[in-house]
Amino acid sequence: MRTVIFDLDGTLADTSGDLLAAANACFRQMGLGDVLSHPQDAGVALRGGRMMLAHGLKRANQFSEATVDEFYPVLLAAYRDAIDLHSVMYPGAMEAVEVLKSAGFGVGICTNKPEALADQLMRSLGVRDAFASLVGADTLPVRKPDPEPLFEAARRAGGDPARTLLVGDSDTDRTTSANAGVPSVLVTFGPSGDDMAVLKPEALLHRFEDLPEVAERLIA
Ligand SMILES: O=C(O)COP(=O)(O)O
Numbered sequence: 001m002r003t004v005i006f007d008l009d010g011t012l013a014d015t016s017g018d019l020l021a022a023a024n025a026c027f028r029q030m031g032l033g034d035v036l037s038h039p040q041d042a043g044v045a046l047r048g049g050r051m052m053l054a055h056g057l058k059r060a061n062q063f064s065e066a067t068v069d070e071f072y073p074v075l076l077a078a079y080r081d082a083i084d085l086h087s088v089m090y091p092g093a094m095e096a097v098e099v100l101k102s103a104g105f106g107v108g109i110c111t112n113k114p115e116a117l118a119d120q121l122m123r124s125l126g127v128r129d130a131f132a133s134l135v136g137a138d139t140l141p142v143r144k145p146d147p148e149p150l151f152e153a154a155r156r157a158g159g160d161p162a163r164t165l166l167v168g169d170s171d172t173d174r175t176t177s178a179n180a181g182v183p184s185v186l187v188t189f190g191p192s193g194d195d196m197a198v199l200k201p202e203a204l205l206h207r208f209e210d211l212p213e214v215a216e217r218l219i220a
């Protein structure tokens, strides 16, 4: 079976508001106040928790790897406790998933969020059961851009890993698909949308409505 595998943050859902709130909880605990703000810092938020901490610490001239290491678990705990206050699926995402499934594609998720958090978020947004697989940063010993989590997400969705497509929003996703030898589609509706063309994916996706047609074209 052919599969379409989705990245989560910045692709299926705009999670930037809750991610920034969790990072700011850390910065307040450090006595730095709310260092990051929405929407200016949404792009860095979608790159993951450690990136957000590093970015905020640098802005406050307090950066060290040790501080990032120390506060990453604090950030994850704060995020877990308030994961769905601001997060929303992007328009048309779930409609595209349903059209893909009707056309015979398997659908799954490959994210660099820890699996439990990704699962919790998808459940609280009411969409977890629409996806046949969910592979997170800690599901396997390796994470994106290693191709194995993408292959695993395809396999767990009942598909052939060689006949898959990754829909993402970052250079990590682009590199993952290149390492896997499969096509990638990068979405342009997120905060870093203008940077996507530079990464030369097989296709850019301006709206989810176009995805079924793109998947038909790109997956043999
Ligand atoms: O948490 C991250 O590092 C980014 O998550 P994503 O892979 O779903 O975009």
Ligand SMILES: [Mg+2]
Pocket: 007, 008, 009, 010, 011, 046, 168, 169, 170
């Ligand atoms: Mg992403």
